[in-house]
Amino acid sequence: MTLLTTINEDVKTAMKARDKEKLSVLRMLKSALQNEQIKKGTELNEEEELSVLSREMKQRRDSLTEFKNADRQDLVEKLENEIVIVESYLPKQLTEEELQSIVQEVIASVNATSTSDFGKVMGAIMPKVKGKADGNAVNRIVKEQLS
Structure with a gap:
């Protein structure tokens, strides 16, 4: 349906x-x-x-x-x-820990090393978490992990 x-x-x-x-x-x-x-x-x-x-x-x-x-x-x-x-119509939202592990996986897979790779990391993460996480939360976690 x-x-x-x-x-x-x-x-x-x-x-x-x-x-x-x-x-x-x-x-x-x-x-x-x-x-x-x-x-x-x-x-x-x-x-x-x-x-x-x-x-x-x-x-x-x-x-x-x-x-x-x-x-x-x-x-x-x-x-x-x-x-x-x-x-109630969106899929279950990811927890902070799940989001952090996804971010770590993507950073490793795209070989990101600094904040200059921010766009590359976000581009790879967003399709994976679409509808399951707030973009602002993803943005914050990626910045934390890249700095």
Whole structure:
């Protein structure tokens, strides 16, 4: 079953439960997936669906940071609830230790020795952890290990 089908089923469930908040988030996800499908012109594969969800999650995390800095607690709570809903459709996130071991493996495989190899390392890591780890966390760990 595709992610879009799953979200459609969950939209129906949220409508029946009169859960307006979840319904709103699910409709946004559905819309993002459908827009990407239209742009591509064909059905999305699992990796492309994951890419769309990751983008939606990143937007919410970035907004959350901005709202916290602006001291907008009302919007912070709303976004935190949205993040929980979006996370439920993403694969299980990697732990810090798992991420560090992947970074170490990639650094060894591309023979990276200094921070000048940062781009090469990130380019090799991101496809492996797509949707399973936050890009900012990967970025931080790679910088730590290369310095």
